[in-house]
Amino acid sequence: MRLKTLLTAFAACAVALPGAALAQDPTTGEPQIVVIDQAELRPFPIAIVGFTGQYGDDISNVIRGNLRRSGFFDPLNPAGFTERPGLGARPTFPAWTGIGAQAVLYGGVTPRADGRVDVGFRLYDTYRECQLVSYQFTATAEQWRRIAHKISDVVYQRMTGESGFFDTRVIYVAESGTQLEKLSRLAIVDQDGYNPVFLTQGDEVIMSPRFSTSNPDEVTYVALGRDYSRIYLYNLSTGRRESLGQFDGQVLAPRYSNDGSKLAFSIIRGGNTDVYTIDLNTRELRRLTTDPGIDTSPSFSPDNSMIAFTSDRSGSARIYVMRADGTGQRPISRGGGLYTAPSWSPRGDLIAFTKQQGGQFHIGVMGTDGSGERILSSSYFEEGPSWAPNGRYVMFARQTRGGDTRLWTVDLSGRVVAQAGYEGRGSDPAWSPLLDQPPADLGFNQGPDSCPT
Amino acid sequence: MKTTSLFRLTLVGASVLALAACSRPAQPEPGLPDGPVVTNPDTRGPTTGGGTVGGGGIPAAAGSVEDFAVNVGDRVYFDLDSYEIRRDAYPRLDAQAEWLRRYPNVMVRIEGNADERGTREYNLALGARRAESVRSYLIQRGIPATRIDVISFGKERPIAEGSTEEAWARNRNGRTAIVSGAPAR
Numbered sequence: 156m157r158l159k160t161l162l163t164a165f166a167a168c169a170v171a172l173p174g175a176a177l178a179q180d181p182t183t184g185e186p187q188i189v190v191i192d193q194a195e196l197r198p199f200p201i202a203i204v205g206f207t208g209q210y211g212d213d214i215s216n217v218i219r220g221n222l223r224r225s226g227f228f229d230p231l232n233p234a235g236f237t238e239r240p241g242l243g244a245r246p247t248f249p250a251w252t253g254i255g256a257q258a259v260l261y262g263g264v265t266p267r268a269d270g271r272v273d274v275g276f277r278l279y280d281t282y283r284e285c286q287l288v289s290y291q292f293t294a295t296a297e298q299w300r301r302i303a304h305k306i307s308d309v310v311y312q313r314m315t316g317e318s319g320f321f322d323t324r325v326i327y328v329a330e331s332g333t334q335l336e337k338l339s340r341l342a343i344v345d346q347d348g349y350n351p352v353f354l355t356q357g358d359e360v361i362m363s364p365r366f367s368t369s370n371p372d373e374v375t376y377v378a379l380g381r382d383y384s385r386i387y388l389y390n391l392s393t394g395r396r397e398s399l400g401q402f403d404g405q406v407l408a409p410r411y412s413n414d415g416s417k418l419a420f421s422i423i424r425g426g427n428t429d430v431y432t433i434d435l436n437t438r439e440l441r442r443l444t445t446d447p448g449i450d451t452s453p454s455f456s457p458d459n460s461m462i463a464f465t466s467d468r469s470g471s472a473r474i475y476v477m478r479a480d481g482t483g484q485r486p487i488s489r490g491g492g493l494y495t496a497p498s499w500s501p502r503g504d505l506i507a508f509t510k511q512q513g514g515q516f517h518i519g520v521m522g523t524d525g526s527g528e529r530i531l532s533s534s535y536f537e538e539g540p541s542w543a544p545n546g547r548y549v550m551f552a553r554q555t556r557g558g559d560t561r562l563w564t565v566d567l568s569g570r571v572v573a574q575a576g577y578e579g580r581g582s583d584p585a586w587s588p589l590l591d592q593p594p595a596d597l598g599f600n601q602g603p604d605s606c607p608t
Numbered sequence: 609m610k611t612t613s614l615f616r617l618t619l620v621g622a623s624v625l626a627l628a629a630c631s632r633p634a635q636p637e638p639g640l641p642d643g644p645v646v647t648n649p650d651t652r653g654p655t656t657g658g659g660t661v662g663g664g665g666i667p668a669a670a671g672s673v674e675d676f677a678v679n680v681g682d683r684v685y686f687d688l689d690s691y692e693i694r695r696d697a698y699p700r701l702d703a704q705a706e707w708l709r710r711y712p713n714v715m716v717r718i719e720g721n722a723d724e725r726g727t728r729e730y731n732l733a734l735g736a737r738r739a740e741s742v743r744s745y746l747i748q749r750g751i752p753a754t755r756i757d758v759i760s761f762g763k764e765r766p767i768a769e770g771s772t773e774e775a776w777a778r779n780r781n782g783r784t785a786i787v788s789g790a791p792a793r
Contacts (some may be wrong), residue, residue, distance in 0.1 A: 496730070
């Protein structure tokens with residue numbers, strides 16, 4: 156797959172530029188060696204035709220926005236399209252190669268007898284003249300936005316070979332007011348910035364919201380009042396909100412284990428901050444760190460066997476890892492500067508972090524043994540990386556000097572740094588897992604003209 | 609005609625008195641007639657009798673929250689990335705301890721604060737160390753630990769606006785907040 160090769164090349168390029176990659180010649184289909192670097196790389200031109208039927212054009216618009224923001228696609232301007240294939244028809248390929256489209260997506264919304272709609276679509280490779288995928292989602296017409304995200308995920312997955320991340324939400328701290336009279340509210344929004352909903356009133360300072368990766372309806376966050384700090388467990392679908400309990404000390408930095416059975420967090424006692432875990436069923440509390448330094452911001456590895464955290468026990472803040480029972484604590488970050496806010500990648504191979512060095516703040520990634528550190532984004536102030544469920548992007552908060560804080564994303568190559576879909580003021584973003592399972596085995600043997608790979 | 613002028617003068621006098629008493633910025637009182645006010649130089653209005661009226665804040669009542677904040681000082685400041693009590697903070701903390709010994713029913717909460725140049729969770733931990741430094745010192749100066757609560761606000765509650773060294777220095781502080789028991793209001 157052409158784009159998959161490019162994605163691999165992005166990661167390689169960030170380490171050693173320029174990188175060489177295998178790609179296919181668009182005219183002959185033969186493999187060729189191309190040399191690319193970050194500056195020369197062009198996003199993949201794709202034609203996304205307005206779907207037919209109710210909300211059809213809206214669905215196509217959402218898909219275009221999603222794919223464009225990913226940085227790997229260049230959705231072409233529909234004004235240049237010369238045909239609108241029906242769902243049952245094949246595209247006229249020269250009509251698309253003629254405008255530079257290397258793939259074309261089209262589809263339609265069809266009412267069903269039960270009042271819902273079928274949203275079917277086809278994706279074709281215009282040069283190889285074969286079908287990459289066809290699929291159909293069924294839902295109520297009002298769920299058109301959600302369907303558009305799921306179609307975006309299918310296209311992304313088929314073109315890149317990696318799972319998508321568009322059918323997700325972001326929980327964050329919405330900010331308003333002035334620097335000295337700041338109002339902070341827990342809020343949730345679709346990953347593309349639509350449907351923001353406030354979940355608290357603003358009478359408490361909200362910090363560190365996190366999704367349960369096993370259930371995107373479960374979140375945890377810290378509420379800081381005048382004289383208390385609480386960790387809440389909050390179910391978004393039932394509205395049930397529960398305090399984790401009273402602890403002897405101030406609590407902060409909660410994160411779910413990936414099976415949802417435990418929470419890792421910190422308690423401050425006598426000025427000393429340590430990492431604990433609590434079993435959410437038995438409420439058994441276990442203390443994992445005991446040194447007099449700051450130990451906080453725990454983050455589980457995907458298999459829950461390890462925890463990354465930040466500690467200044469050596470004199471300055473560094474990233475550490477330990478086993479989930481607290482044994483085997485060791486520093487992994489190797490560079491100078493202050494390393495905080497680690498976040499273990501859902502793929503398991505990388506830890507994202509915030510680094511303060513040289514009067515600037517940086518978002519970076521390193522291997523789980525601290526090797527191969529790469530800075531993805533730098534500015535006056537940025538913090539708190541949170542991974543997209545496919546492990547290819549992180550979202551973080553960036554503050555301009557003397558200005559507001561907003562949500563940004565960067566991809567693993569560091570090439571696609573952009574403000575997130577949500578453009579309002581906010582901080583502490585946390586990316587949800589995919590809201591439900593994507594369809595499996597897409598694109599293979601779906602018709603007589605299915606592409607061979 | 610004469611009645612009307614006198615009526616106006618009386619109103620002006622009353623409003624000036626009212627304004628002086630509240631020490632608000634002078635602005636037209638609602639309900640006052642518009643247009644120029646005619647004053648007769650031979651007739652002294654009720655406001656001009658004994659010269660200007662001075663004003664100012666009333667000193668804080670001894671033992672009040674305001675007394676503590678103004679006359680003792682409720683905040684001490686910290687160096688960058690440090691939670692060590694600075695030499696210049698000792699006189700103020702000594703005065704806080706002295707004040708708290710004088711009013712033994714007062715309960716306090718030490719609030720630890722950090723500047724904006726750090727990540728959120730780490731700064732909470734940093735602020736907690738500052739609060740603990742203040743707490744430890746007050747205990748050392750004879751204040752029972754049971755009278756002192758602590759909380760860290762991290763970088764969430766700055767007192768100085770802007771992104772300057774000066775603002776950051778002010779925002780790195782520990783505040784001794786009176787929770788209850790102050791004998792005066």
